[in-house]
Amino acid sequence: MGKISKISVAENSLKWRFDVNTFRLIGRELITDRITAVFELVKNSYDANATNVFVEFKNVSKDNHKGIITIRDDGEGMSLTDIREKWMVVGTASKRTHDTSSPPFNRRYVGEKGIGRFAVDKLGGKVYIKTKKSGEQKLLTVEINWDNYENLAKQKKLTLFTDIENRYYETDDEINNQGTTLEIHNLHDSWSSLDLERLYKELGKIVSPFYPLNPPFNVIISSNEIKKFDNRLVFTDTVKYSSNSGEIGFDLEKKKQEILEFNEKFGKIVKKQVPVKSFGPVKMKLFYFDENAKRNYNAAYRKDRIDGVKIYRDGLITTPFAEFESNPNKQRDIIGIDKRMWANIWDNIGSREIIGVVEITKNNNPCIIDATNRQDFVDTIEYRELKDFILDQIDVFSKLKKYERGKRKGEINTGLIQAKDEVQAFTETIEKIVKKSPGLKPLLAPLKKQAKNINSTLRKGLDEQKRVHEDFVRKENIYLSLMSLQDYATRLSHAVRTSLGKIKRMAEFFKDYYPNLKHERYFKEYAVNIFNEMSTLDRVVDFMLSYAASNIDFEEFNLNQYIEEIFALNRINFNAENIKTIVEINKNFTLVGNKIFIQDIIQNLISNSIKALINTKEKIIKCTGNIEDDNFILIFSDNGCGIKPGDEDKVFDIYYTTTSEQGGAGLGLFIVKMRLEAMKGAIEVMESEFKPGATFKITFPFNKNPT
Amino acid sequence: MRYSIPKIVVIHDDLTETDALLVTLRAEFKDENVVLYKKSKDGLEYVINNISQKTIVILDLNFKAGEPSGVDVFEEIRKRTALMYIIIMTASNLGDIENTDLIKFINNDALAFFYSTADTKAIVGLVKKSIYQMEVRVDSVIEEWIMTKPVEEREKPFIQTQHGDKYSLNDILKGIREQSEIGKEIEKNILKLAIDLLMREKESLND
Numbered sequence: 001m002g003k004i005s006k007i008s009v010a011e012n013s014l015k016w017r018f019d020v021n022t023f024r025l026i027g028r029e030l031i032t033d034r035i036t037a038v039f040e041l042v043k044n045s046y047d048a049n050a051t052n053v054f055v056e057f058k059n060v061s062k063d064n065h066k067g068i069i070t071i072r073d074d075g076e077g078m079s080l081t082d083i084r085e086k087w088m089v090v091g092t093a094s095k096r097t098h099d100t101s102s103p104p105f106n107r108r109y110v111g112e113k114g115i116g117r118f119a120v121d122k123l124g125g126k127v128y129i130k131t132k133k134s135g136e137q138k139l140l141t142v143e144i145n146w147d148n149y150e151n152l153a154k155q156k157k158l159t160l161f162t163d164i165e166n167r168y169y170e171t172d173d174e175i176n177n178q179g180t181t182l183e184i185h186n187l188h189d190s191w192s193s194l195d196l197e198r199l200y201k202e203l204g205k206i207v208s209p210f211y212p213l214n215p216p217f218n219v220i221i222s223s224n225e226i227k228k229f230d231n232r233l234v235f236t237d238t239v240k241y242s243s244n245s246g247e248i249g250f251d252l253e254k255k256k257q258e259i260l261e262f263n264e265k266f267g268k269i270v271k272k273q274v275p276v277k278s279f280g281p282v283k284m285k286l287f288y289f290d291e292n293a294k295r296n297y298n299a300a301y302r303k304d305r306i307d308g309v310k311i312y313r314d315g316l317i318t319t320p321f322a323e324f325e326s327n328p329n330k331q332r333d334i335i336g337i338d339k340r341m342w343a344n345i346w347d348n349i350g351s352r353e354i355i356g357v358v359e360i361t362k363n364n365n366p367c368i369i370d371a372t373n374r375q376d377f378v379d380t381i382e383y384r385e386l387k388d389f390i391l392d393q394i395d396v397f398s399k400l401k402k403y404e405r406g407k408r409k410g411e412i413n414t415g416l417i418q419a420k421d422e423v424q425a426f427t428e429t430i431e432k433i434v435k436k437s438p439g440l441k442p443l444l445a446p447l448k449k450q451a452k453n454i455n456s457t458l459r460k461g462l463d464e465q466k467r468v469h470e471d472f473v474r475k476e477n478i479y480l481s482l483m484s485l486q487d488y489a490t491r492l493s494h495a496v497r498t499s500l501g502k503i504k505r506m507a508e509f510f511k512d513y514y515p516n517l518k519h520e521r522y523f524k525e526y527a528v529n530i531f532n533e534m535s536t537l538d539r540v541v542d543f544m545l546s547y548a549a550s551n552i553d554f555e556e557f558n559l560n561q562y563i564e565e566i567f568a569l570n571r572i573n574f575n576a577e578n579i580k581t582i583v584e585i586n587k588n589f590t591l592v593g594n595k596i597f598i599q600d601i602i603q604n605l606i607s608n609s610i611k612a613l614i615n616t617k618e619k620i621i622k623c624t625g626n627i628e629d630d631n632f633i634l635i636f637s638d639n640g641c642g643i644k645p646g647d648e649d650k651v652f653d654i655y656y657t658t659t660s661e662q663g664g665a666g667l668g669l670f671i672v673k674m675r676l677e678a679m680k681g682a683i684e685v686m687e688s689e690f691k692p693g694a695t696f697k698i699t700f701p702f703n704k705n706p707t
Numbered sequence: 708m709r710y711s712i713p714k715i716v717v718i719h720d721d722l723t724e725t726d727a728l729l730v731t732l733r734a735e736f737k738d739e740n741v742v743l744y745k746k747s748k749d750g751l752e753y754v755i756n757n758i759s760q761k762t763i764v765i766l767d768l769n770f771k772a773g774e775p776s777g778v779d780v781f782e783e784i785r786k787r788t789a790l791m792y793i794i795i796m797t798a799s800n801l802g803d804i805e806n807t808d809l810i811k812f813i814n815n816d817a818l819a820f821f822y823s824t825a826d827t828k829a830i831v832g833l834v835k836k837s838i839y840q841m842e843v844r845v846d847s848v849i850e851e852w853i854m855t856k857p858v859e860e861r862e863k864p865f866i867q868t869q870h871g872d873k874y875s876l877n878d879i880l881k882g883i884r885e886q887s888e889i890g891k892e893i894e895k896n897i898l899k900l901a902i903d904l905l906m907r908e909k910e911s912l913n914d
Contacts, residue, residue: 493798493800494769494799494800495798497798497823497824498721498823500823500824501798501822501823501824501825502721502726504824504826505726505727505728505827506727508727508826508827509730509731509827512731512827512828519730519734522725522727522730525725649771
């Protein structure tokens with residue numbers, strides 16, 4: 001046995017360190033695309049109690065990295081301490097102790113914790129953060145050079161993220177100024193008019209447009225290059241989201257109050273005038289959301305719920321008194337909308353289906369007084385009458401809802417549908433009871449199970465019915481129908497016959513006139529044309545055969561991911577040609593359809609673009625996607641040689657090609673169009689995003705998954 | 708009688724100027740007598756503006772959406788004159804043509820129908836035959852004769868019927884083109900007159 005030497009182990013510790021690449025890793029995971037990046041930064045301004053946010057784009061249309069994006073707000077701003085202890089400390093949010101911002105704003109926070117800083121990296125390589133709090137004497141400017149981080153990351157030597165120094169300095173400023181400005185330079189991508197439109201649409205979703213904000217929150221987009229965006233205020237049309245709405249006002253002089261009434265005969269909501277009520281004249285806007293509208297609204301405004309009726313006095317919200325779901329003990333529904341709902345569940349409207357804005361003023365409605373506990377209004381006769389009045393207006397929408405249900409009944413066999421609706425309502429009622437009194441759950445569970453079984457049986461019965469009768473109220477996930485082989489045959493036979501005719505005539509010409517020198521020039525030309533026509537015909541036959549044999553199975557897949565896969569498959573081609581690709585499909589959703597069809601379409605467009613880009617210096621292929629109403633719209637652009645004016649329709653012809661030197665046989669876009677029409681979709685040429693270049697707009701119609 | 712060579716107007720969006728058919732037509736009937744219009748609207752306009760010109764139209768049936776279809780062009784021409792020969796040349800299946808349109812075609816003479824895969828020879832042959840027909844048809848001859856008269860004279864009363872109705876050369880021209888009662892009546896009478904004169908050896912064919 002050997003000597004066991006005593007090894008002295010020094011007590012020590014190791015620290016986690018972060019390679020300079022970390023910021024990229026975090027950023028790329030959190031922010032999917034540029035539009036989202038700007039969206040997150042504007043959300044931060046909202047949380048900072050800004051009333052105006054200016055999003056300015058300067059010289060961004062060219063891909064020369066010389067553009068500047070500026071996001072300027074008049075919010076609370078940050079002090080040096082705020083920046084050092086919060087903004088530049090990864091992992092903390094502002095450790096929010098409240099759910100809402102400071103009064104009088106009381107805004108529920110919408111920003112994702114900690115994302116803001118990395119959103120900037122998504123947009124450009126360098127940012128100047130200029131910020132100032134009111135009361136401070138100096139304006140603070142911090143310079144963060146992400147490109148510098150990038151360069152250091154490339155070096156072999158280990159550089160720590162936390163070791164990099166970022167310059168800051170202070171300058172004099174007006175003591176009462178406040179706000180934060182982010183000035184982003186060295187932009188990674190150019191921004192086209194279409195990109196700004198997409199941004200405009202997204203920025204309209206920061207806060208719900210229904211409940212008026214006081215103090216207000218305005219977002220203004222401006223571009224020094226695009227006229228349409230010359231200080232354009234972001235505005236969302238409320239009508240777009242609700243399924244029905246009504247607005248009533250009053251006439252002070254004539255002492256008349258408008259009310260809503262439901263006209264059974266025409267099935268419409270009408271306005272009537274009555275004398276002003278005891279509580280004084282009021283203005284009111286009501287927006288009703290049926291199932292579809294509710295879905296659309298919730299998809300767009302994930303943090304703002306449809307929250308019933310709110311009362312505003314002189315522009316400021318009074319009730320519910322700064323309530324949010326986080327505090328369920330406080331009264332939310334002081335008007336009693338949901339309470340009423342129990343009386344007639346199938347027709348009455350609950351607070352989750354209606355948005356109402358009631359406007360009262362101190363002058364006109366002096367009898368409506370806040371209670372001392374600030375939880376409600378003082379219980380006077382006038383206040384009770386006001387509550388009844390509001391409920392009466394909501395009832396008008398209930399009548400409309402009932403009428404429309406009745407109308408639907410009349411269209412198809414009613415029995416099954418009514419039963420299904422009633423079982424559905426029954427199930428929902430049970431769930432509500434259980435929520436209120438959880439002790440009843442075991443008792444009610446078997447009832448709920450029975451109801452569910454009945455529901456599924458009814459649904460099967462209904463489906464059978466639908467198969468027999470014409471169904472006008474289709475609720476399907478996808479809308480894909482296939483063109484029959486016959487249609488394809490008819491379409492193609494016309495093209496083929498035209499082609500055969502040409503070949504035949506040219507051959508006949510040879511037969512009759514060769515070797516007559518007078519027609520020498522035609523002989524050569526016809527020989528080449530015959531060859532080309534035959535080659536194209538060969539491809540047409542291939543296409544027809546492939547279609548006949550194709551697997552027309554439908555499957556579920558994520559469109560965003562799939563398109564990225566297709567682009568990945570073409571990576572080698574893109575690299576070989578030095579083509580920069582931009583793929584921005586900012587909605588993740590599942591499509592049920594034929595994957596091969598979609599691949600055909602995208603692949604054809606990519607091939608076409610590659611050919612069109614042969615002579616372009618800085619090649620770009622861009623593919624963006626968005627949902628618009630019941631369609632998925634894909635915009636496919638390149639900055640290649642473009643389409644000759646006048647040829648916008650011809651490009652889809654079976655024999656159109658300007659790229660035959662690069663092996664284009666003119667069939668690509670023809671096939672794309674056929675495939676799309678098989679899906680009841682469409683493709684058209686639109687104004688090019690890049691100049692020069694070409695942009696295609698592809699429409700896939702579908703009904704979104706109702707779950 | 709000296710005759711003018713008719714114009715051959717090709718209204719077709721799938722043919723190009725160098726198509727073998729066009730080249731052959733030009734070789735047979737001279738360059739200046741063959742014109743190609745790829746847009747149906749332009750072709751129709753040309754034909755209408757030259758309604759008195761002896762014309763043979765080679766017409767496609769399918770044009771782009773938004774443009775007059777082959778049937779539209781056919782109907783517009785026939786509204787104005789029965790004296791133009793129209794040869795339909797199409798890649799569409801005869802079975803795919805609407806029944807109502809087919810009936811319109813059938814109830815007409817001076818009409819022929821070809822597929823795009825037809826022999827050029829057959830088409831050229833038909834054009835030649837049409838030209839000959841236009842020479843010998845009484846109505847074509849009358850039209851040509853009226854067109855040699857100065858414009859003012861065509862408005863003056865030329866013929867008076869037993870009932871006292873007066874007709875000018877223009878009226879007769881219109882009647883012939885539209886194959887109206889008066890047009891057919893006059894054709895018949897002129898033929899009768901010519902035959903009568905020949906029989907009575909008042910006139911002889913000078914050949």
